[in-house]
């Protein structure tokens with residue numbers, strides 16, 4: 001009987017010891033670890049306006065797909081301003097097939113409207129800004145696509 005108790009005591013001492021050793025081990029290694037590296041926030045990219053002459057960028061199938069994906073909900077599948085969201089907007093989305101207004105705008109204006117949003121060009125804020133979603137070249141492609149839709153040149 002006594003021997004069994006001795007065994008149990010011995011075992012629990014051993015366990016206690018091992019446990020303590022483990023704990024202090026991890027504590028020590030945590031102390032020795034270098035401090036976590038906190039990533040520097042990326043520096044803000046300087047705003048580079050699109051070149052006034054936006055023609056060299058081709059309207060590709062990808063441009064058309066981008067328009068369908070991001071713009072058609074409001075501007076319509078054919079760009080006529082009749083997308084399924086149009087009814088819910090306080091200001092109607094621009095009809096991109098109409099030259100009467102678009103012909104009076106420069107390519108730079110359209111570029112800014114797409115990149116920075118309606119508000120940035122003195123239009124309605126329900127035209128969202130796409131600068132965080134689309135690259136400048138894609139936006140220039142969209143400007144050229146809108147020129148195709150309206151069959152009009154920039155002012």
Ligand code: HEC
Nearest residue numbers: 070071074091092093094110113114118123124126127142
């Ligand atoms: C949430 C709806 C919505 C989406 C999505 C949207 N637009 Fe618009 N857009 C508008 C509205 C509303 C206007 C009209 C703003 C006004 O007349 O004040 C507008 C106007 C414009 C104009 C003309 C700016 C001006 O001077 O009136 C351009 C160009 C344009 N959108 C391009 C795009 C392109 C390209 C996309 C896709 C990348 C897009 N829009 C996606 C709602 C939207």
